[in-house]
Amino acid sequence: MISAREKSAHYEALQKEPTIAHLNSYNRHQCLLHLPFDFSTRPIDEKEEILAWIQRNILAGVTDYRIYHNERMRRPFGLILDTATIKEQIEFRSDPSINRKFISGRHYASDILSNEVTEFISFKTNTITPYGYVRGSRWGAATAKMNFRNLGILFGALAASPEGEIKGLGISSELLCMGLLVFPAIWNWYVHWQEARRGFFTASEEHMMREAAGLCSVPGGWLYQVPSVAENMKPIPGLVSQADIQDAKSDWPAACDKLARYALLRAKEINRIARIHRDPFEAILPILLADRPVAEYKKISDEIVSYMDDPFLDEMSYAKLVRSLLIIRLGLHLGFRQKNLRQLLLCEPGERPTPERRLAELGRGELRWNKGDHTWEVFVPTSAFKNSRSTFFGGQPYRVTLPDVSNLYLYMDIYVKSARSVIMNHRPSAAEFFITANQFNTAASAYGMANFYQAWRRIVQRFGIFNPYTQRGAIEGLLPHGPHSVRDVLATHVLKETGSFEQAGFAIQDTPGMIAKHYGRFLAGEKAAMVAKILNRVWMEQPG
Numbered sequence: 001m002i003s004a005r006e007k008s009a010h011y012e013a014l015q016k017e018p019t020i021a022h023l024n025s026y027n028r029h030q031c032l033l034h035l036p037f038d039f040s041t042r043p044i045d046e047k048e049e050i051l052a053w054i055q056r057n058i059l060a061g062v063t064d065y066r067i068y069h070n071e072r073m074r075r076p077f078g079l080i081l082d083t084a085t086i087k088e089q090i091e092f093r094s095d096p097s098i099n100r101k102f103i104s105g106r107h108y109a110s111d112i113l114s115n116e117v118t119e120f121i122s123f124k125t126n127t128i129t130p131y132g133y134v135r136g137s138r139w140g141a142a143t144a145k146m147n148f149r150n151l152g153i154l155f156g157a158l159a160a161s162p163e164g165e166i167k168g169l170g171i172s173s174e175l176l177c178m179g180l181l182v183f184p185a186i187w188n189w190y191v192h193w194q195e196a197r198r199g200f201f202t203a204s205e206e207h208m209m210r211e212a213a214g215l216c217s218v219p220g221g222w223l224y225q226v227p228s229v230a231e232n233m234k235p236i237p238g239l240v241s242q243a244d245i246q247d248a249k250s251d252w253p254a255a256c257d258k259l260a261r262y263a264l265l266r267a268k269e270i271n272r273i274a275r276i277h278r279d280p281f282e283a284i285l286p287i288l289l290a291d292r293p294v295a296e297y298k299k300i301s302d303e304i305v306s307y308m309d310d311p312f313l314d315e316m317s318y319a320k321l322v323r324s325l326l327i328i329r330l331g332l333h334l335g336f337r338q339k340n341l342r343q344l345l346l347c348e349p350g351e352r353p354t355p356e357r358r359l360a361e362l363g364r365g366e367l368r369w370n371k372g373d374h375t376w377e378v379f380v381p382t383s384a385f386k387n388s389r390s391t392f393f394g395g396q397p398y399r400v401t402l403p404d405v406s407n408l409y410l411y412m413d414i415y416v417k418s419a420r421s422v423i424m425n426h427r428p429s430a431a432e433f434f435i436t437a438n439q440f441n442t443a444a445s446a447y448g449m450a451n452f453y454q455a456w457r458r459i460v461q462r463f464g465i466f467n468p469y470t471q472r473g474a475i476e477g478l479l480p481h482g483p484h485s486v487r488d489v490l491a492t493h494v495l496k497e498t499g500s501f502e503q504a505g506f507a508i509q510d511t512p513g514m515i516a517k518h519y520g521r522f523l524a525g526e527k528a529a530m531v532a533k534i535l536n537r538v539w540m541e542q543p544g
Contacts, residue, residue: 020051027059033462034058036469050469057479058461109155109173112232116178117151123222136220141363142339142386150208157193158186167196171236179229182248182255184262185239187212191266206270213263216256227252281488283479293493294332297486299474301328301406303463319419322411324459327434329411331456331486333402334378335508337386338483340365342452344378346433348416356381356397365398367433376402376412385509392509456483491519 020031034054039047109117122130125144129135139147155176160168169189180186191205215223223229230249235242248255281288290296304325308318331341347353347368354366356379365380380398382388402408420429429435430446436455437445447455457480465480466473487508494504501512504519 030054030059030458030461034467034470053467053469057465110176113155113173113176113178116229116232117148119226120178120222121148133222133225134219136214136217140386147211150211154190154208157190167193169193169236169239175234175236177229177232177234178223179231179233180236180240181212181215182223182230182252182259183240183244184259185244186236187259187263187266189239191270200275201270201273202276203271203274206267206274209263209267209270213260213267216260216263218253218257218260221256221260224253224256283481284485284488286475286477287489288492291496293489293496296475297328297332297489300460300464301325301332303472303474304328304459307463315422319415319422322415322419323423323434324455324463325411326415327456327483328459328486329406329408330402331483332490333408334400335487335490337487338449338452339386340380340384341483342432342434342447342449343384344433345431346416353379359384370401373401375404376409378402387510390509390511392505392511398509453482457481488519491515495519 020028023031031051031054035050036042039050042050121144123133123135124139124147125141126138129138156168157166158169158171158176159173160166160170162168162170187209191201191209194205195201215221218224227249230245230252233240233245233248235245284297287293287296304321307313308321313321327341330344334341343364345354345359345362345364345366347366349369349371353368359366359379360381360383363381363384365378365384367376367378369375370377378398378400382393382395382397385393385398387393402412420435423429423435423437424445425437432446434447434452435445436447436451460478461480462473464474465478466476490507491504491510494500494507495515498504501515504515505512508515
């Protein structure tokens with residue numbers, strides 16, 4: 001067994017390795033976790049081979065989509081808005097990891113556009129419809145953030161230089177306003193610009209066209225109800241003329257109707273030809289193709305437990321291992337979306353559970369100890385789920401008892417009684433069950449969307465991906481991925497075991513229709529095998 005002192009000396013030596021000296025601190029740390037103990041003594045060609053493997057499988061997690069995405073992220077273009085007033089409407093304060101701008105870029109929105117977007121977001125997110133308006137549906141925080149970002153991309157593309165890599169339209173930021181979205185020419189340019197960047201249409205363009213139709217729909221569209229935005233419109237060379245603006249002003253309802261009809265027809269066209277830009281299952285295919293996907297993914301938790309046997313682990317390292325184990329275990333047991341999992345509150349044994357009404361106001365669930373049954377249970381009000389109106393819930397809150405299997409309750413007890421406190425250096429932490437150390441701000445110890453995704457990804461990088469050079473890691477061929485993938489694992493496992501879309505839906509709180517749409521590709525072989533098993537019995541029967 002290697003002592004803590006030997007490990008420390010080993011890592012200090014590796015830090016000076018010229019082959020990794022050029023890496024930033026994060027990537028260097030990740031490399032150190034995956035380098036074999038004798039790395040310093042190996043020939044240079046072997047060192048380069050190992051580092052290339054780490055770069056490809058650990059740091060980058062290379063898929064075609066990730067290569068595309070990383071390349072595009074190097075050239076940001078989204079329009080920057082003054083979000084000082086918008087952030088309260090879409091609850092940026094609830095997630096400190098969210099960047100409160102669009103994508104960093106060089107173009108800043110005018111005060112006119114910023115104010116219009118603020119008014120639009122307020123209209124779509126207010127608890128009740130503003131007086132004098134009609135609204136078809138209300139946006140939750142997640143939907144508002146997504147559409148807010150999409151608006152930044154749209155206006156950023158219009159403002160980007162046509163001479164640069166973005167190949168935008170080069171419109172001055174001072175000319176941009178929400179009123180321009182009433183013209184089909186603007187949307188037509190945008191969807192073709194997206195097609196040119198990717199090489200094909202995707203569901204994102206269909207979504208944008210449906211949002212465009214919603215903007216101008218009768219009677220609940222925001223643009224339809226705010227004809228005053230037409231006063232801020234100015235001609236856009238090649239797309240919108242002064243005559244177009246005058247026609248729109250003279251008959252605003254007709255202009256809105258024209259856009260709504262155009263957008264719906266275009267959405268249907270895109271739906272027929274759209275391609276999937278990324279295979280959401282690519283990173284976890286070795287798991288999904290296994291006969292029992294959950295058992296395969298469980299190997300990650302087993303690998304974490306194996307690290308706990310190290311007698312030289314310090315207190316903090318052990319506490320973080322327990323947290324990593326519970327993140328994976330609860331993800332597999334519950335099948336929650338990331339938001340519902342990371343926002344689970346903790347009600348410790350002996351404390352009074354939070355009332356359902358209060359949880360509904362917070363939009364969160366709670367992990368609590370059931371004193372009568374001596375079990376841990378998870379309680380989540382229906383309104384906390386993204387698909388709260390799904391027939392799966394039937395208007396009833398979600399309640400499930402966690403099983404005491406594979407020492408789950410033992411690790412829960414360790415985490416609640418000591419590990420959480422150790423991670424926070426024995427200072428008060430946030431009310432959430434999963435917390436991350438923050439030495440400056442206790443309130444920020446709760447995970448946000450971005451750092452919880454990164455936490456899950458790091459767990460997979462360290463414990464999930466089999467490393468042929470260290471012989472550590474659970475699953476060969478696995479790539480880094482986020483917490484949403486565990487839902488794919490659960491649904492696919494149940495499909496393989498039962499062939500039932502309905503039961504697979506139970507595993508991830510969804511409907512049979514959604515399961516059939518997203519996971520049907522993994523059922524064809526199992527269906528054939530089930531039928532063959534029934535028919536083959538005939539040939540096994542003895543004559544007479």
